[in-house]
Amino acid sequence: MTRFLGRDRELQDLTDLLRKESASLVILRGRRRIGKTRLAEEFSKQFSKNYIFTGLPPSKQTTADSQRTEFRRQMRENKMANFEANDWGDLFSLVAQHCRTGRVLVVLDEITWMGSKDPNFLGKLKIAWDLYFKKNPRLILIISGSNSAWIGKNILSSTGFMGRVSYNLVLTELPLNQCVKFWGARQDQISSYEKFKILGVTGGIPRYLEEVFPEQTAEDNIFRLCFVKSGVLFSEFDNIFTDLFNGRHEKYREIMKCLANGPSTLEKIAHKLGRVKGGDITDDLKDLEETGFLSRDFTWHIQTGELSKLSQFRIQDNYVRFYLRYIEPKKAAILKGTVKTLPISWLSIMGYQFENLVLNNFHKVIELLNIPSHEIVTMGPYFQTQTSQRKQCQIDLMIQTKYNQLYVCEVKFEKGEIEKEIIKEVKDKIRRLERPKGYSCRPVLIHVNGVADTIIETEYFSKIIDFSELLD
Helix, strand or coil: CCCCCCCHHHHHHHHHHCCCCCCEEEEEECCCCHHHHHHHHHHCCCCCEEECCCCCCCCCCCCHHHHHHHHHHHHHCCCCCCCCCCCCCHHHHHHHHCCCCCCEEEEEECCHHHCCCCCCCCHHHHHHHHHHHHHHHEEEEEECCCCCHHHHHHCCCCCHHHHCCEEEEEEECCHHHHHHHHHHHHHCCCCCHHHHHHHHHCCCCCCHCCCCCCCCCHHHHHHHHHHHCCCCCCHHHHHHHHHHHHHHHHHHHHHHHHHHCEEEEEHHHHHHHHCCCCCCHHHHHHHHHHHCCCEEEEEEEECCCCEEEEEEEEECCHHHHHHHHHHHEEEHHHHHHHCCCCCCCHHHHHHHHHEEEHHCCCCHHHHCCCCCHEEEEEEEEEECCCCCCCEEEEEEEEECCCEEEEEEEECCCCCCEECCCHHHHHHHHHCCCCCCCEEEEEEEEEECCCCHHHHHHHCCCCEEEEEHHHHC
């Protein structure tokens, strides 16, 4: 079993359920490799009896019967007699017989794989919960899956499970200050810039960080993981998309490729793909958003703090974007073994990757700015469209407080120190920003590789945040 790093809060939330005097049904969701199974395994240590079942990965040969056959095999591994039962109702009933007393954990992992081929699966699971599992007040049943959209539609929004879920947990990327633990005893020897280069590719995905060799340079790690045909991250994109979306993965891939160069609106995405705005493409974008690959960022009306109808979609998963920009175009050459070094221009997209890391760790930014959370009206990437009355404006991260303060955050990556020209760029953005009278603008600079002394001497920025502070 791999080291258990991070997830302290999530583990504590699950542990708190043990204080209840009734059974608990838990939904555990998150993209593949995010650590759902590992969290369940760690939690299982607190139980006298625990049974973890997982669905069979999808393939052309996978059927409802093969899922039940695999489930029966896992029952036998758990020393459960199954009498060759071929009905989910019978199988759940047999499992429940081993869970009638004592502190028991049952995990149904990758529930989408397990049950999507059988239209009666969820109905029989619901009956089994009502008739058997919940009768043990010390039992916890975890339903886990990577396809958050499927779970949302078929379980969380289902009348059959209404009022039965005790805890709905969505795992997201690890915070940056937890990611550094994967460098182990060497974490203090590695610069924040080198850590950034790794995190810019992996994001806070635990499974990817487990593959990092702390004794290797960032460049050597990235080449080994991404640009060698045996590398874990070379084939990862195809694996996760095929597993998640099965026969529909190609249309999801096309949407992601549309966004590989930067954020875009629904209208532009539909136009580029030759699809009709609304309908299927709206559902597809929502699926990608719920599975954690995309983020939909709404701009807002500063006067009222209310969200606008205007929004942009962006790839928030750093690995997926890096794959689409640099690994996939070199796929044929990598398979032939002719790629010997990292692409020369690979650092050119790291500005966007850096921005993603900051946005995914905005709570730490708020903490460093000493803004009480109850004072925040809204926050996020802010964009202003061009009209006859105003100019276009794009702000990496803006925080609006109820005291009419606007924190305009410029998230900037450079290979070397950031020079004084950045002040002119930020001043221009603030000048373009249309805002009501009485609102203060506090410019903030977030960087990864140092700033020139001339910037500090001007005292222009209200706060300058080094990436190392986000890792602390």
